[in-house]
Amino acid sequence: MKKTYLLTKFFRWMSILIFVIIATLLFLRIVGQTQEQQRQEGRKQLENALHKAVMTCYITEGVYPPTVMYIEKNYGIQIDEDEYTVFYEVFADNIMPEITVLLKE
Numbered sequence: 001m002k003k004t005y006l007l008t009k010f011f012r013w014m015s016i017l018i019f020v021i022i023a024t025l026l027f028l029r030i031v032g033q034t035q036e037q038q039r040q041e042g043r044k045q046l047e048n049a050l051h052k053a054v055m056t057c058y059i060t061e062g063v064y065p066p067t068v069m070y071i072e073k074n075y076g077i078q079i080d081e082d083e084y085t086v087f088y089e090v091f092a093d094n095i096m097p098e099i100t101v102l103l104k105e
Contacts, residue, residue, distance in 0.1 A: 039083070039103055046077075046084055047101040053077050054097060063093040 050068075053075035057065045065071045068088045072079060079086055087100040 043084060043101050043103050046079065046086075047099060049077055050086070050088075050099050050101070054099065058096070064090065064095070064097055066090060 050071065053071045054064055056075060057063070057071070065074075067090075068079070068086050071077050083104060085102045085104055087098075087102070089098040091097070
């Protein structure tokens with residue numbers, strides 16, 4: 001009788017422990033997915049801000065900005081270089097540059 005009671009108690013605690021482990025793993029996965037979504041949203045926002053600054057420059061100055069540094073200096077864009085890599089390709093003063101923002105791993 002005592003042995004059965006101990007086994008029942010053991011299995012009850014093991015069930016609780018397994019449940020807590022599974023719940024913790026699911027929680028951590030959800031948090032990780034949320035953080036990745038936030039990083040992707042930040043990337044999109046930076047890319048959109050760069051496009052708007054490029055268009056503003058073209059409208060006010062008549063040419064597209066020559067570099068990303070020019071945009072940062074003159075149009076108030078701040079780039080977190082630890083988080084993002086920005087590719088900015090200029091073809092000519094009157095052709096819109098190609099802008100690509102990537103997340104750093």
